[in-house]
Amino acid sequence: MTLTQPEFAGAQIRPSPNFGERIGGPADMLVLHYTGMDSADDAIEWLCSPRSEVSAHYFVFEDGRTVQMVPEDKRAWHAGASSWQGQRDLNSRSIGIEIANPGHQGDYPDFPPKQIEAVVELCQYCVKKWAIVPQRVLAHSDIAPQRKEDPGEKFPWRSLFDAGVGHWVEPSTATGGRFLHRGDRGQPVEALQAMLAMYGYSVEITGLFDEDLETNVRAFQRHFRPARVDGVADVSTIETLHKLLSAIPEGPPKG
Known part of the structure; x- marks a missing residue:
């Protein structure tokens, strides 16, 4: 054509x-x-x-x-x-x-x-x-x-x-506080992986904060929390992800 x-x-x-x-x-x-x-x-x-x-x-x-x-x-x-x-x-x-x-x-x-x-x-x-x-x-x-x-x-x-296009929430302010980064293990990492996967990112739930998870966190930050793009899941990043999941518009995407 x-x-x-x-x-x-x-x-x-x-x-x-x-x-x-x-x-x-x-x-x-x-x-x-x-x-x-x-x-x-x-x-x-x-x-x-x-x-x-x-x-x-x-x-x-x-x-x-x-x-x-x-x-x-x-x-x-x-x-x-x-x-x-x-x-x-x-x-x-x-x-x-x-x-x-x-x-x-x-x-x-x-x-x-x-x-x-x-x-x-x-x-x-x-x-x-x-x-x-x-x-x-x-x-x-x-x-x-x-x-x-x-x-x-x-x-x-x-x-x-x-303008009525796309999904967005006001990002939480990037400050100090607890954070997750490469090398961390355990339930908090699993929870982060599960939330990213729930939104749509290709993340395997392993409980290990590895290079793959860091890369996905960085991608999330570029789109939804652009004030600091470093691949570290700080309080601001995790709060923004929570808010985004809570604000998913009604009606599932077409499968």
Whole structure:
């Protein structure tokens, strides 16, 4: 299928050949990325090159221009090896949006207001069209924490939430107090693992605070408690996770 008209009003068309058929039904997730390249033009060239074997449904430039690369009912190649709520092939379940930003491997600038306005509008459209529940609007780092950091702690998830997109609670203030970190063992670690798994992170309940748990805690912090991203489960991190679980909107995600 070749794109001739954008599905999102106002988007430009720049087709990517890198897509396939969805497996198992329509999209029920929205995954946000940053490009992680110095130049937005270079990033979109890469996403549209058959050599790259990567793509996304939409691309948002710093100035707010939006480009559609893959039809929404097709399987774009943006999530890679990933997992959420025990599900894997997340490319088949998701709409992928790439946001132009050099990211952590560059100077990781703030996302410009015009870009965020465009991302919010695009996300509003996607969640309404595809009936995506708030807790299925995710960062690439949420679903692939061992490999990815994007869109990172500077991305304004609160702005999306205020516009009716995604799940959010006001984070508890990062202060001192007791904490859990790598090497700890026991029931408190099990409880932390269980809470992260309950929300959707791919965490095995072992009672050991290992590298895998540290990486998932860091991913959680990037999205929901961005004031300090260190992989240490301090009081603020655990309180924020409690509040988030308590505030899950009614109605289970589509399985």
